[in-house]
Amino acid sequence: MSSSHISVRGARQHNLKNIDVDIPHHRLTVVTGLSGSGKSSLAFDTLYAEGQRRYVETFSPYTRQFLERMDKPDVDRIDGLPPAIAIEQSNSVKTSRSTVGTMTEIADHLKLLFARLASLTCPHCGRQVRPLGATQITDQVLEARAGREVLVGFSLPMPNRPSLAAALATLKQQGFLRVWINGELRRTDDPVPEDEIAPPLLRVVQDRVTVVAKNRARLAEAIESALRHGHGQVWVEEGERVKVKGKKAEADAGPSPFTLIPLPFSNELRFSSAWVCPYDGTEFREPSPALFSYNNPQGACPACRGFGRTIEIDYERALPDRRLSIRGGVVKPWQSGVSLECQRDLLKHCAREGIPIDLPFCDLKPWMQKFVIEGERREGSTLNELWEAGGWYGVKGYFQWMETKTYKMHVRVFLSRYRAYKTCPTCHGARFQPETLLYKLG
Numbered sequence: 001m002s003s004s005h006i007s008v009r010g011a012r013q014h015n016l017k018n019i020d021v022d023i024p025h026h027r028l029t030v031v032t033g034l035s036g037s038g039k040s041s042l043a044f045d046t047l048y049a050e051g052q053r054r055y056v057e058t059f060s061p062y063t064r065q066f067l068e069r070m071d072k073p074d075v076d077r078i079d080g081l082p083p084a085i086a087i088e089q090s091n092s093v094k095t096s097r098s099t100v101g102t103m104t105e106i107a108d109h110l111k112l113l114f115a116r117l118a119s120l121t122c123p124h125c126g127r128q129v130r131p132l133g134a135t136q137i138t139d140q141v142l143e144a145r146a147g148r149e150v151l152v153g154f155s156l157p158m159p160n161r162p163s164l165a166a167a168l169a170t171l172k173q174q175g176f177l178r179v180w181i182n183g184e185l186r187r188t189d190d191p192v193p194e195d196e197i198a199p200p201l202l203r204v205v206q207d208r209v210t211v212v213a214k215n216r217a218r219l220a221e222a223i224e225s226a227l228r229h230g231h232g233q234v235w236v237e238e239g240e241r242v243k244v245k246g247k248k249a250e251a252d253a254g255p256s257p258f259t260l261i262p263l264p265f266s267n268e269l270r271f272s273s274a275w276v277c278p279y280d281g282t283e284f285r286e287p288s289p290a291l292f293s294y295n296n297p298q299g300a301c302p303a304c305r306g307f308g309r310t311i312e313i314d315y316e317r318a319l320p321d322r323r324l325s326i327r328g329g330v331v332k333p334w335q336s337g338v339s340l341e342c343q344r345d346l347l348k349h350c351a352r353e354g355i356p357i358d359l360p361f362c363d364l365k366p367w368m369q370k371f372v373i374e375g376e377r378r379e380g381s382t383l384n385e386l387w388e389a390g391g392w393y394g395v396k397g398y399f400q401w402m403e404t405k406t407y408k409m410h411v412r413v414f415l416s417r418y419r420a421y422k423t424c425p426t427c428h429g430a431r432f433q434p435e436t437l438l439y440k441l442g
């Protein structure tokens with residue numbers, strides 16, 4: 001099979017006269033001819049029909065029954081044919097936002113697919129973010145910590161920094177037995193010094209469980225309660241059993257006289273039931289189809305409004321020949337008509353700054369070139385104020401001023417000669433806003 005072109009041999013569909021044709025890949029190929037000469041028979045009834053037929057063949061017999069079946073076209077052989085889509089001539093509304101994707105509705109299907117299946121990578125820590133329910137979290141803990149001892153808990157923010165005694169009293173009232181402060185497991189009914197302040201994030205232990213299948217219900221219950229008290233966040237810390245000296249062993253920590261405490265090094269798993277990174281708290285928008293459409297304000301890159309490119313003044317066009325001097329006319333739009341006034345301004349300001357006006361522009365020092373193009377900017381003053389105060393507006397200021405006059409037809413025509421499309425610097429042509437681009441399929 002050829003990879004450089006589609007090769008058609010012996011096409012006889014409808015009125016095609018047993019023709020052979022090679023169509024290159026990755027090129028725009030136009031088929032022309034008189035009415036009735038077989039353009040559609042080749043494009044739609046042979047190439048598209050065969051591409052679609054082969055595509056449908058790749059599905060299971062069960063799925064195939066729901067898809068449109070196409071008859072095999074009358075042709076000896078076609079090689080190098082990729083899956084095909086056809087856009088028929090129609091009077092449907094086309095805008096500058098129409099693409100093959102929107103016209104064929106493929107873009108609509110992709111939007112739904114991404115909203116349902118795309119996974120998100122946190123830009124801060126690189127971990128995958130996906131909201132999980134208590135059952136899914138339980139499954140993951142059972143797998144990742146099989147046979148281990150774990151502490152399940154949640155973290156409570158203490159923005160007002162109450163005294164630890166007050167915080168513990170409240171928790172005790174709510175039925176919580178233990179908190180974990182600075183790597184130390186403490187009971188809520190232990191006496192605490194009067195002046196001890198609660199940490200900014202108080203870690204509350206929901207339960208201590210050995211991760212084995214028979215404890216599944218208890219683990220799931222602990223995770224569910226922790227999610228509820230922790231506003232959708234839960235942590236699972238690995239622990240170890242240590243022998244209790246002196247004190248009476250605690251009944252719920254396994255065979256006495258042992259108790260379960262967190263490992264001295266943190267070996268923590270965190271989960272979230274919302275679109276929040278459980279490790280650094282970064283919040284994300286819930287994926288919706290609109291987020292995956294660059295024709296929707298929610299999904300579109302704000303800088304280019306989803307076009308992937310921006311149209312801007314191209315200074316290569318405004319100063320096309322930089323071997324010219326300033327006096328010799330390096331700034332092209334200022335060499336005739338009313339704009340000659342700008343040329344006079346330029347000469348005046350160059351004299352003031354000591355910029356040579358008879359040397360080739362390309363030989364001037366970078367600051368001089370910058371001065372000519374960018375002008376001078378005075379802190380806190382607008383372009384108009386700068387101009388009125390006799391300041392230098394630059395080629396840039398001139399174009400900015402012209403852009404306020406685009407209600408005049410001749411100005412629009414004038415500007416179009418100096419504008420060029422540039423790949424959008426914000427999305428680099430991807431058309432989507434930054435948050436959308438964090439999602440990937442698979």
Ligand SMILES: [Zn+2]
Pocket residue numbers: 122123124125126127277278279280281282
């Ligand atoms: Zn993160």
Ligand SMILES: [Zn+2]
Pocket residue numbers: 301302303304305306307308309424425426427428429430431432
């Ligand atoms: Zn953009």
